[in-house]
Amino acid sequence: DAKTTQPNSMESNEEEPVHLPCNHSTISGTDYIHWYRQLPSQGPEYVIHGLTSNVNNRMASLAIAEDRKSSTLILHRATLRDAAVYYCILYSGGGADGLTFGKGTHLIIQP
Amino acid sequence: EAQVTQNPRYLITVTGKKLTVTCSQNMNHEYMSWYRQDPGLGLRQIYYSMNVEVTDKGDVPEGYKVSRKEKRNFPLILESPSPNQTSLYFCATRGSYGTQYFGPGTRLTVL
Numbered sequence: 178d179a180k181t182t183q184p185n186s187m188e189s190n191e192e193e194p195v196h197l198p199c200n201h202s203t204i205s206g207t208d209y210i211h212w213y214r215q216l217p218s219q220g221p222e223y224v225i226h227g228l229t230s231n232v233n234n235r236m237a238s239l240a241i242a243e244d245r246k247s248s249t250l251i252l253h254r255a256t257l258r259d260a261a262v263y264y265c266i267l268y269s270g271g272g273a274d275g276l277t278f279g280k281g282t283h284l285i286i287q288p
Numbered sequence: 289e290a291q292v293t294q295n296p297r298y299l300i301t302v303t304g305k306k307l308t309v310t311c312s313q314n315m316n317h318e319y320m321s322w323y324r325q326d327p328g329l330g331l332r333q334i335y336y337s338m339n340v341e342v343t344d345k346g347d348v349p350e351g352y353k354v355s356r357k358e359k360r361n362f363p364l365i366l367e368s369p370s371p372n373q374t375s376l377y378f379c380a381t382r383g384s385y386g387t388q389y390f391g392p393g394t395r396l397t398v399l
Contacts, residue, residue, distance in 0.1 A: 209385055220292075220378045220390030221331070268386035276388055278331040 181265045186283040189255050197250040197282055199265030204245050209268045211276070212239065212250045214261040221264065221278070224250065260286045290315050292391035294379050300397045301369055309364045309394050311379030317389075319382035320362040321346065322354065324375040325393075331378070337362055369398040 182200040189195045201210065212224040225232055225239045227248070232239040238251040252259055264281040292313045301307055313320065321336035323346075333346030337356040351373055353365040366373060379391040 211386065213388075218393075220380075220393050221388070223387050223389065226385055226387065270386060276331075276333075276386075280330060 183265055183282045188285040190287050195252040195255045197263050200247045202246045210248050211266045211268050213264045216261045255286050257286050292389050294391040294394050298395050302399050304368050307366050311362045312360050313381045317381035321380050322364050323378045326375050371398050374398050
């Protein structure tokens with residue numbers, strides 16, 4: 178499976194934008210880039226996904242590099258409730274495989 | 289509201305006493321799976337099901353059983369629990385583009 182690399186932790190201030198990077202240099206042409214987050218004491222929660230183009234939804238934006246070897250999850254205005262572990266995951270589509278979760282990035286939001 | 293529910297949310301039991309953790313979804317998804325989450329090891333897939341009566345092993349299936357007699361339910365069975373099965377368990381379904389929806393988790397302690 179293609180792997181992803183994320184920083185172990187990041188810190189940001191409340192009400193400021195947050196850019197969470199992810200490297201996936203071995204991504205294949207059919208891999209979707211998914212982002213999930215896990216708040217303390219909760220199950221992982223889907224955030225956003227994309228294939229080639231940048232994507233926006235009510236939670237976040239996903240910026241995908243032109244060569245698709247990296248991507249950035251953007252939280253436009255962080256709140257304390259955004260403090261969580263964020264996982265960047267590649268999904269090749271269909272089949273039996275579950276998602277392979279790495280260690281993710283622990284995002285700390287300072288008031 | 290789209291939901292994955294798990295019961296019980298918390299369980300303390302003793303070695304060898306059979307238990308079942310239930311999982312139910314209302315999204316009509318064909319694919320369901322079970323994960324366990326342990327500190328330092330992340331989320332690991334236990335079993336998955338592609339559809340009714342179709343189940344298969346994930347990465348860490350030893351000591352667990354599952355069944356899928358109807359689409360909405362996917363119970364996890366521990367026939368003879370042991371202390372190394374103390375963990376946080378998540379049920380998940382998979383929708384379009386591989387998006388997974390996780391339940392709230394079941395924290396199991398085996399004494």
